[in-house]
Amino acid sequence: MAALLEISAARREFVTPEGGRLAALDGVDLTVGANEFVTLLGPSGCGKTTLLRAISGFEVLDNGTMRLDGMDLTALPPFRRPVNTVFQSYALFGHMTVARNVGYALEVAGVGKASRDAQVAEALEKVGLAGMGGRRPGQLSGGQRQRVALARAIIAKPRLLLLDEPLSALDRNLRQQMQLELKTLQHSLGIAFIFVTHDQEEALTMSDRIVVMRAGRIEQIGSPRDIYRHPKNRFVAEFIGETNLFPVTVDHVAGNIALGRTADGVELQLPATGRSVGEQVTAILRPADFTLGTAGIPGQVTREVYLGSDLYIFVQPKAGGPEIRVIARDGAGAAEGAAVHLAHDPTSVHVLEAA
Amino acid sequence: MAIRRQSVVLGVLLAPVTLFLGFFFLLPLLIIALYSFLSPGLYGGVEWTFYHWNYGRIFGWADGINEIFEPIYLQILWRSLSFAALTVVLTLILCYPVAFWVSRLSERWRLVFMFLITLPFFSSLIVRLYAWLLILKPTGLFNTALLSLGVISEPLEILYTPTAVVLGMVYVMVPFMFLPLYSAVDNLDRAQVEASLDLGANRVQTFLKVILPQTLPGIMGGAVIVFIPSVGNFVVPDVLGGAKGLMIGNLVEQQFLSARNWPFGSALSMIIMAVVLTVLLISVTRARKAGGHA
Ligand SMILES: Nc1ncnc2c1ncn2[C@@H]1O[C@H](COP(=O)(O)OP(=O)(O)OP(=O)(O)O)[C@@H](O)[C@H]1O
Numbered sequence: 262m263a264a265l266l267e268i269s270a271a272r273r274e275f276v277t278p279e280g281g282r283l284a285a286l287d288g289v290d291l292t293v294g295a296n297e298f299v300t301l302l303g304p305s306g307c308g309k310t311t312l313l314r315a316i317s318g319f320e321v322l323d324n325g326t327m328r329l330d331g332m333d334l335t336a337l338p339p340f341r342r343p344v345n346t347v348f349q350s351y352a353l354f355g356h357m358t359v360a361r362n363v364g365y366a367l368e369v370a371g372v373g374k375a376s377r378d379a380q381v382a383e384a385l386e387k388v389g390l391a392g393m394g395g396r397r398p399g400q401l402s403g404g405q406r407q408r409v410a411l412a413r414a415i416i417a418k419p420r421l422l423l424l425d426e427p428l429s430a431l432d433r434n435l436r437q438q439m440q441l442e443l444k445t446l447q448h449s450l451g452i453a454f455i456f457v458t459h460d461q462e463e464a465l466t467m468s469d470r471i472v473v474m475r476a477g478r479i480e481q482i483g484s485p486r487d488i489y490r491h492p493k494n495r496f497v498a499e500f501i502g503e504t505n506l507f508p509v510t511v512d513h514v515a516g517n518i519a520l521g522r523t524a525d526g527v528e529l530q531l532p533a534t535g536r537s538v539g540e541q542v543t544a545i546l547r548p549a550d551f552t553l554g555t556a557g558i559p560g561q562v563t564r565e566v567y568l569g570s571d572l573y574i575f576v577q578p579k580a581g582g583p584e585i586r587v588i589a590r591d592g593a594g595a596a597e598g599a600a601v602h603l604a605h606d607p608t609s610v611h612v613l614e615a616a
Numbered sequence: 617m618a619i620r621r622q623s624v625v626l627g628v629l630l631a632p633v634t635l636f637l638g639f640f641f642l643l644p645l646l647i648i649a650l651y652s653f654l655s656p657g658l659y660g661g662v663e664w665t666f667y668h669w670n671y672g673r674i675f676g677w678a679d680g681i682n683e684i685f686e687p688i689y690l691q692i693l694w695r696s697l698s699f700a701a702l703t704v705v706l707t708l709i710l711c712y713p714v715a716f717w718v719s720r721l722s723e724r725w726r727l728v729f730m731f732l733i734t735l736p737f738f739s740s741l742i743v744r745l746y747a748w749l750l751i752l753k754p755t756g757l758f759n760t761a762l763l764s765l766g767v768i769s770e771p772l773e774i775l776y777t778p779t780a781v782v783l784g785m786v787y788v789m790v791p792f793m794f795l796p797l798y799s800a801v802d803n804l805d806r807a808q809v810e811a812s813l814d815l816g817a818n819r820v821q822t823f824l825k826v827i828l829p830q831t832l833p834g835i836m837g838g839a840v841i842v843f844i845p846s847v848g849n850f851v852v853p854d855v856l857g858g859a860k861g862l863m864i865g866n867l868v869e870q871q872f873l874s875a876r877n878w879p880f881g882s883a884l885s886m887i888i889m890a891v892v893l894t895v896l897l898i899s900v901t902r903a904r905k906a907g908g909h910a
């Protein structure tokens with residue numbers, strides 16, 4: 262994929278109120294391809310907004326370079342960058358009609374009224390707000406405002422659209438609907454999206470690639486499956502989805518299966534490739550990786566959470582140690598207090614080199 | 617039933633203020649309106665006969681015997697209006713950029729600045745205007761400084777000129793312009809400013825299309841609050857203005873206190889009143905139109 266945006270060694274420091282320095286961006290390298298959907302994911306304060314603001318031109322980098330289509334962005338003010346933003350607060354112009362809001366980018370670019378009106382109607386149509394052009398933002402619902410913000414940001418056909426938690430103010434149903442619409446829109450427009458979210462589920466369902474950030478640094482970049490199945494470290498593993506982490510010592514290796522044992526004596530089977538006896542590693546198993554059976558880790562169900570067709574259970578291993586979180590089919594005999602055995606497929610275990 | 621009860625409660629609550637305003641504000645106003653159509657008594661006071669020449673004197677239908685039409689009154693009215701308008705424009709130019717600057721200061725410095733801007737209210741207006749008199753007079757601070765710097769060779773005649781009056785009014789009115797402006801600027805949605813820049817509007821376009829419309833209520837508010845007391849102001853021209861700086865407020869004062877022609881003074885007052893009401897009416901209808909969507 263041709264690189265649309267190339268960021269290298271981006272650094273931005275802020276002076277904290279206490280007088281210290283805080284690197285909101287601490288050496289960020291990122292490339293985004295044309296028409297790619299990239300999601301920035303990370304805990305609050307990790308620098309997601311700062312990165313978006315640096316791309317749109319509202320934060321000046323202390324260090325590093327940023328290129329769009331090979332053009333150096335560093336010296337360009339926000340209004341010269343072919344990048345538009347959907348702000349978290351929407352930032353609609355309250356004193357203008359919806360139509361004028363949507364047509365703003367064309368208006369300031371000097372596009373004639375007739376052509377502008379046609380494009381505004383088209384953009385409103387695209388986001389499902391046909392005929393609402395005469396209203397004021399104050400007369401719209403949250404979801405409708407969100408769509409206006411979206412229409413306004415795409416009308417000038419930017420090369421890159423930045424979205425800072427655009428869905429966080431919407432309720433769950435509307436949010437899922439908007440997720441689908443955003444994805445469809447992105448495909449039909451051929452615009453690259455950089456999307457910020459707190460919601461890892463949202464990140465997994467929408468993205469071509471996910472960028473996991475922590476404290477101004479990128480921890481891992483990869484496809485949703487990559488990030489979910491092969492997290493690079495504990496932080497990523499714990500941040501994306503429910504995870505069971507087992508620090509184990511490799512006990513013996515037989516064929517393509519290695520046996521690992523935790524300090525408490527819980528035994529796990531790992532893929533043997535690259536393992537050597539006595540080595541300390543961390544095994545990662547998702548709740549859905551376990552199956553209830555007659556063989557495997559013996560334990561007792563301490564708590565169950567009903568999820569609909571599935572049951573989310575906490576199993577205390579007989580050998581001791583932290584509870585294991587498991588997703589089981591409802592009706593699989595995993596009631597509270599029941600004795601169970603947790604089996605797992607060794608190939609589905611992801612191993613982190615560090616213990 | 618509930619509505620009736622509510623209006624009774626409201627009536628009881630509003631009664632004291634209504635009575636107060638009715639007695640001390642509306643009644644005197646009616647008296648002035650009435651007096652303006654009566655003939656002046658020989659030694660002050662009024663004669664109870666209908667008499668429209670008070671207005672004739674000002675607007676040009678005086679009989680030429682008892683009362684003579686003098687264009688000077690219209691000139692002074694016009695001067696008052698233009699001085700007031702000039703005061704509005706100058707205070708606006710002074711305060712608008714400062715409001716932006718102050719809104720960006722840290723909390724602490726903002727408080728300091730707010731204290732400074734309200735500081736004049738703690739001392740008497742007359743005293744402060746006399747200070748200006750000392751500054752502006754030929755041997756005053758301003759001229760001495762310029763002379764010693766060699767900028768001028770003779771003292772500038774500023775005192776007792778229209779310049780001095782406008783200067784004084786600007787000085788008096790700055791806080792009244794600043795406060796509504798500041799509140800509008802401080803409430804400005806910065807995200808909208810960024811959205812405008814993000815959508816490709818340059819700084820000038822952003823100012824004209826987003827910042828100005830959003831701060832317009834503050835500008836209008838400040839303009840009205842400054843314009844109204846400026847039109848009828850008589851203290852500033854009294855202290856700093858000479859014959860050429862005389863304003864309509866001074867005329868009213870003279871008619872009541874020295875000429876003792878109460879009906880004529882009342883007629884002049886009614887004219888100020890009419891101007892003020894017109895300005896208020898225009899600004900209220902405009903504000904309603906602008907805010908019509910809400
Ligand atoms: N203007 C600023 N001055 C000082 N510190 C700032 C400024 N803007 C951001 N920061 C700090 O930089 C860090 C990164 O902030 P940023 O807004 O990018 O976080 P974020 O990842 O978007 O968080 P959230 O998910 O809560 O929106 C935070 O610690 C924040 O306090």
Ligand SMILES: [Mg+2]
Binds near residue numbers: 309310311
């Ligand atoms: Mg943020």
